Amino acid sequence: MASADVSKVLPKPLDSSSPQPLHFDGTTRLYTSYSCPYAQRVWIIRDYKGLQEKIELVPLNLQDRPAWYKEKVYPVNKVPALEHNGKVIGESIDLLKYIDSNFEGPKLFPENPAKKEFGEELLSYTDKINKDVFTAFRGDPVKESAASFDFLEKALHKFEDGPFFLGQLSLVDIAYITFVERFDIVLKNAFNYDFTSGRPKLAVWFEELNKIDVYKQTKIDPKEFLEFYEKKLKA
Ligand SMILES: N[C@@H](CCC(=O)N[C@@H](CS)C(=O)NCC(=O)O)C(=O)O
Secondary structure, three states, rough: OOOOOOOOOOOEEEEOOOOOOOOOOEEEEEOOOOOOOHHHHHEEEEEHHOOOOOOOEOOOOOOOOOHHHHHHHHHOOOOEEEOOEEEEOOOOHHHHHHHHHHOOOOOOOOOOEEEHHHHHHHHHHHHHHHHHHHHHHHHHHEEEHHHHHHHHHHHHOOOOOOOEEEEEOOOHHHHHHHHHHHHHHHHHHHHHOOOOOOOHHHHHHHHOOOOOOOHHHOOOOHHHHHHHHHHHHHH
């Protein structure tokens, strides 16, 4: 695993006044936003695989997005998007798989058919879990998020050769952690609730992920997320 390089200063987000980086000049670019959990997934895999020099981070200010992004780079106008080999691809889960298959570094999706199948199944649930937990925040969060956390706890029992969903760390863990990080911020701070209590596998999973430096460097400032969440709830 690549070691963390905390000494490196992150590039400043581009806004509507920023010129477009040279398009298709051979540079591989990850268009991102530091606060986006989808983009964070791809940032983690980039750093975990040690691709910091191969894939350049291009953060955008989503509130004041450069017009050229939609017009010339990615018409969907969302992050993340990866510029690589003369094309631009989006969708965070597809990008996790793309980077894992097309770049060097530790493999993050197992070859074992049973693990592969379970991994795909878990990846297909991420959007539902995210929606269910964020919806629960509008009602009785502890009660209404229980089924989602119980589902994750149960999933962690499937493979016993490590603390992660497929035993060893995989892109499935990366897909979930950026959202679970945000669930934890809200549940702890706004509801004084620890989602890992009574869920021992989930507790270890969360603890182990939080030992990974390249992930820790990508974490959102809890204060910033709480402010965003409170504004969203009132909207
Ligand atoms: N399904 C997409 C979702 C990406 C997404 O929604 N990104 C948000 C930021 S977190 C975005 O770019 N929003 C801009 C917009 O909707 O205008 C993925 O997995 O990559």
